[in-house]
Amino acid sequence: xxxxxxxxVLTFSTLYPSSVRPGHGIFVETRLxxxxxxxxxxxxxxxxxxxxxxxxxxxGEYALMAKTPAREHRNGxxxxxxxxxxxxxxxxxxxxxxxxxxxKAAVQQLLDEGFDFDVIDxxxxxxxxxxxxxxARHFNKPLTITARGTDLNLIPEYTLPRKxxxxxxxxxxxxxxxxSALVDVLRGWxxxxxxxxxxxxxxxxxxxxxxxxxxxxxxxxxxxxxxxMSVGYLIERKGHHLxxxxxxxxxxxxxxxxxxxxGEGPERKNLQSLAEQLGVAQHLSMPGAQPNAELYRWYxxxxxxxxxxxxxxxxxxxxxAMACGTPVVASDIWGTPEVVSEPVAGRLVGQRSGQxxxxxxxxxxxxxxxxxxVRRFAEGFSWAATTQAxxxxxxxxxxxxxxxxxxxx
Numbered sequence: 001x002x003x004x005x006x007x008x009v010l011t012f013s014t015l016y017p018s019s020v021r022p023g024h025g026i027f028v029e030t031r032l033x034x035x036x037x038x039x040x041x042x043x044x045x046x047x048x049x050x051x052x053x054x055x056x057x058x059x060g061e062y063a064l065m066a067k068t069p070a071r072e073h074r075n076g077x078x079x080x081x082x083x084x085x086x087x088x089x090x091x092x093x094x095x096x097x098x099x100x101x102x103x104k105a106a107v108q109q110l111l112d113e114g115f116d117f118d119v120i121d122x123x124x125x126x127x128x129x130x131x132x133x134x135x136a137r138h139f140n141k142p143l144t145i146t147a148r149g150t151d152l153n154l155i156p157e158y159t160l161p162r163k164x165x166x167x168x169x170x171x172x173x174x175x176x177x178x179x180s181a182l183v184d185v186l187r188g189w190x191x192x193x194x195x196x197x198x199x200x201x202x203x204x205x206x207x208x209x210x211x212x213x214x215x216x217x218x219x220x221x222x223x224x225x226x227x228x229m230s231v232g233y234l235i236e237r238k239g240h241h242l243x244x245x246x247x248x249x250x251x252x253x254x255x256x257x258x259x260x261x262x263g264e265g266p267e268r269k270n271l272q273s274l275a276e277q278l279g280v281a282q283h284l285s286m287p288g289a290q291p292n293a294e295l296y297r298w299y300x301x302x303x304x305x306x307x308x309x310x311x312x313x314x315x316x317x318x319x320x321a322m323a324c325g326t327p328v329v330a331s332d333i334w335g336t337p338e339v340v341s342e343p344v345a346g347r348l349v350g351q352r353s354g355q356x357x358x359x360x361x362x363x364x365x366x367x368x369x370x371x372x373x374v375r376r377f378a379e380g381f382s383w384a385a386t387t388q389a390x391x392x393x394x395x396x397x398x399x400x401x402x403x404x405x406x407x408x409x
Contacts, residue, residue, distance in 0.1 A: 006039075006040055006041055006042040007040060007041050007042070007118050007119075007391075007394050007395060007398055008041075008042050008043070008115060008116065008117040008118045008119075009035075009041055009042070009043045009117060009118065009119055009121050009394060010043070010044055010045075010046065010107065010110070010115075010117040010119070010120045010121065010141075011028070011032055011043055011044070011045045011046070011047075011121050011122075011123070012045075012046050012047075012103070012120055012121065012122045012123070012128065012131075012132045012135070013025065013028050013045075013047060013122060013123035013124055013128050014047060014048055014049070014099070014124070014127075014128055015027075015028050015047075015123055015124050015128070015148075016028050016029060016045055016047035016079065016123075017029050017074060018047070018049075018068045018069070018072065018074070018079070018081060019068075019069060019072055019074070020064045020067045020068050020069075021061075021064050021065075021068070022291070022292070023289070023291070023292050025047075025123075026292050027148075027201060027316050028123045029074070029075070029077075030201075030204060030383075031201065031202075031383070031386065031390075032045070032077065033075055033077070034202065034383040034386070034387050035387050035390055035391070036076075036077070037387075038387055038391060040391055041391070041394070042115075043077060044077075044078045044079075044080070044110050044115050044117070045077055045078065045079040045080065046079075046080050046082065046103050046106050046107060046110070047079055047080070047081055048081065048082050048083070048084045048099055048102050048103050048106075049065050049068045049081045049082075049083055049084075050065055050083070050084060050085075050086040051066075051083040051084065051085055051086070051102075052065050052066040053066070054066060055067045068081045069081060070082070080106045080109070080110070082102050082103050082105065082106040083102055084098045084099050084101065084102025084103065085098045085101075085102065086098055092158070092161065093160050093161065095126075095127035095131075096126070096127040096130035096131045096134065096164055097131075097134075099127050099128065099130075099131035100131040100134040100135060100138075103131065103135060104135065104138065107135055107139060111139070117141065118141075118142070118394065118397070118398040118401070119141060119142045119143070119144060119173075119394050119397050119398060120132050120135060120136050120139075120141050120142070120143045120144070121144050121146070121390075121394070122143065122144065122145045122146065123145075123146045123148065124146070124147075124148055124151045125145055125147045125148075125151035125152055125155070125165050125168065125169075126151050126155045126161050126164065126165050127161075128145075129145035129147075129151070129165065129168045129169075129172070130164045130165060130167070130168045132145060132168070133145075133167065133168035133171045133172060136171065136172075137171065141401075142173045142397040142398070142400070142401055143171065143172045143173055143174075144172060144173065144174040144175070144176060144393065144394075144397070145168060145169070145172045145174075145175050145176070146175075146176040146177070146178065146199070147175065147176065147177045147178070147182045147183075147185070147186070147313065148178055148182075148313045148314070149178075149182070149311065149312055149313030149314070149334070150311055150313075151165075152165075152177075152182045152185045152186070152313070153181075153182070153185070153311050153313065153334055154311055156185070166189050169186055169189055169191050170191070172195065173195065173397050173400075174195050174196075174197055174393055174397065175191060175195055175196055175197070176197045176198075176199050176393075177196070177197070177198055177199075177313070178198075178199065178200055178201050178313050178314035178335065179198065179200060179313055179314045179334060179335025179338050180198050180335070180338060181313075181334040181335050181338075182313050182334070182335065183196050183197070183198050197389065197393065199386045199389050199390065200314055200335075200338065200381070200385075200386060201314045201316055201319070201381075201386070202319075202381050202382050202383030202384075202385075202386055203316070203319035203320060203322075203323050203378055203381050203382075203383075204323075204383075205323055205378070205379060205382065207292075207293065207296060208295070208296045208299065208319075208320045208323035208324055208378075209296055209323065209324060210300050210323075210324050210325040210371060210372075210375055211296065211297060211300045211324075212300075213300060213301060213371075216297045216300050216301045217301045219297070220297060220298065220301055222258070222260060222285070222301050223256075223258060224256055224257055224258025224259075224283070225254070225256045225257070225258075225303070226250075226254060226257055226258075226303040226304060226361075226365055227257075227258050227260065227301060227302050227303050227304075228243065228246075228247065228257065228258065228259045228260070228302065228303065228304050228305075228306055228361070229259070229260045229261075229262065229298060229299070229301070229302035229304070229305050229306065229321075229326075230243045230259065230260070230261045230262070230263075230305070230306045230307070230308070231261075231262040231263060231295065231298070231299075231305070231317050231321075232262075232263050232307075232309075232317060233263055233264070233265045234261070234263050234264055234265030234266065234267040234268050234271065235265050235266060235267055236267060237309060237310050237311055238263075238308070238309050239307070239308025239309050239310060239331065239352065240261050240263075240267065240271055240308070241267075241270070241271060241274055242308035242352060242353065242354050242357055243259055243261065243306045243308055243357065244259065244261075244271060244274050244275050244278065244280065244284065244354075245274075245278065245353070245354020245355075245357070245358075246306070246308075246354045246355075246357035246358040246361055247259045247278075247280050247283060247284070248278040248279070248280045248354065249354060249355060249358035250358050250361060250362070251280060251283065253362070254365075257283060258283050258284070258285065259280075259283060259284050259285070259306075260284075260285045260286075260287065260298070260301075260302070261284070261285070261286050262287060262288075262289070262290050262295070262298055263288070263289055264288050264289040268286065271286070272284075272286070295320060296320070296323075296324050299320060299321045299323075299324035299326050300324045300325065300326065302321070302326050303326070303365075303368070304326065304327055304328070304329055304346070304361060304364060304365070305317070305318070305321035305322075305326045305327070305328045305329070305346075306328070306329050306330070306357065306361075307328060307329075307330040307331065307336070308330070308331055308349070308352060308357060309330075309331055309333065310331065310333065310352060311333065311334065312331075312333060312334050312335065312336055313334060313335050314335040314338070314339065315330070315335070315336060315339065318330060318336065318339045318340065318345075319339060319378055319381050322345055322346075322374050322375070322377060322378035323375060323378040323379075324375070325371030325372065325374050325375045326371070326374065327344070327345060327346035327347075327364060327368065327369050327374050328340060328345060328346035328347075329346055329347050329348075329349060329357060329360045329361055329364055330346065330347075330348060330349065331348070331349055331352055332348040332349060332350050336348065339381075342377060343369070344369045344373050344374055344377050345374065345377055346364060346369075347360040347363060347364050348360075
């Protein structure tokens with residue numbers, strides 16, 4: 001008896017890892033890997049990269065883009081990295097068209113090779129989702145677009161990108177939000193309820209796991225009590241400066257406190273200067289970016305994880321920290337209340353200020369949850385429900401197309 005053909009999904013996003021940028025968009029790859037592990041899906045990935053003329057390391061991130069291979073296998077998944085034009089400064093409004101033009105040949109190549117996919121699954125609404133809507137129209141394929149955060153809680157403030165996203169949302173057979181707050185934005189655009197889905201991110205419970213705190217602190221050369229940690233790209237929006245301000249307010253009561261900020265980015269010098277101005281430089285460590293596969297050690301070393309962002313969709317770092325047994329103190333924004341939904345997980349901060357974070361840190365330190373209980377809470381966020389929801393959705397869209405439906409004008 002012939003087994004039924006697996007559903008064929010074309011994953012489309014500029015947010016996808018490569019051999020030279022292994023941490024870039026890893027959350028998209030993780031969701032896809034979990035989906036493929038179901039045994040019911042076959043996928044190819046088109047992950048376009050902006051064209052850049054030089055691989056000279058002096059250009060930093062741009063040089064890494066230039067070094068990205070045109071095609072590669074990652075974790076058993078075929079990934080194509082076509083180039084697209086992105087003009088500095090004026091590129092924001094033109095990005096979807098450039099992305100579409102750059103990716104179209106790669107998609108056709110996959111079709112010519114026999115990968116006649118059933119659905120395009122795009123990640124990040126702008127410019128990726130808009131470009132994917134153009135591709136879906138050109139190739140006459142059903143489309144899903146996943147919103148992940150700043151694509152819907154920041155970019156719609158710009159008129160032209162908002163109009164393009166609204167056009168893409170009307171064309172897509174389904175829009176997915178990683179939290180309810182993002183879906184509410186789409187609902188406000190009058191997108192029919194039957195096309196809206198909440199599919200939260202899960203956490204890799206094998207990768208992010210507790211290890212003995214004392215041992216890993218010694219291995220990483222970390223000291224401090226309490227040991228606080230913040231992880232993320234060093235930009236203003238991530239709020240690392242608020243964690244430093246909170247540290248300054250904690251020190252009179254906790255003179256051995258220490259803050260570790262894991263990450264790299266343009267705000268490094270400003271953060272170091274702030275620590276010096278506040279007199280806490282000796283209590284701050286900034287070890288730079290760390291491989292995703294090693295983050296569990298840093299999370300496990302911390303007493304409390306801090307996320308002081310001004311904008312987040314569904315912050316994966318919160319679940320990663322909790323999976324390692326570390327409670328969190330986080331800004332009460334967007335999808336974060338859906339993650340920090342029980343006292344055992346930590347505390348939410350209503351006002352984004354160093355004083356407010358210091359207050360909630362003190363409250364948590366006075367009643368710290370058992371780390372094993374924090375881990376058990378995180379175990380409730382496996383990928384199983386999201387994987388099944390995707391299988392149901394993609395299967396429904398494929399059947400509708402086969403039966404002559406599933407396309408919109």
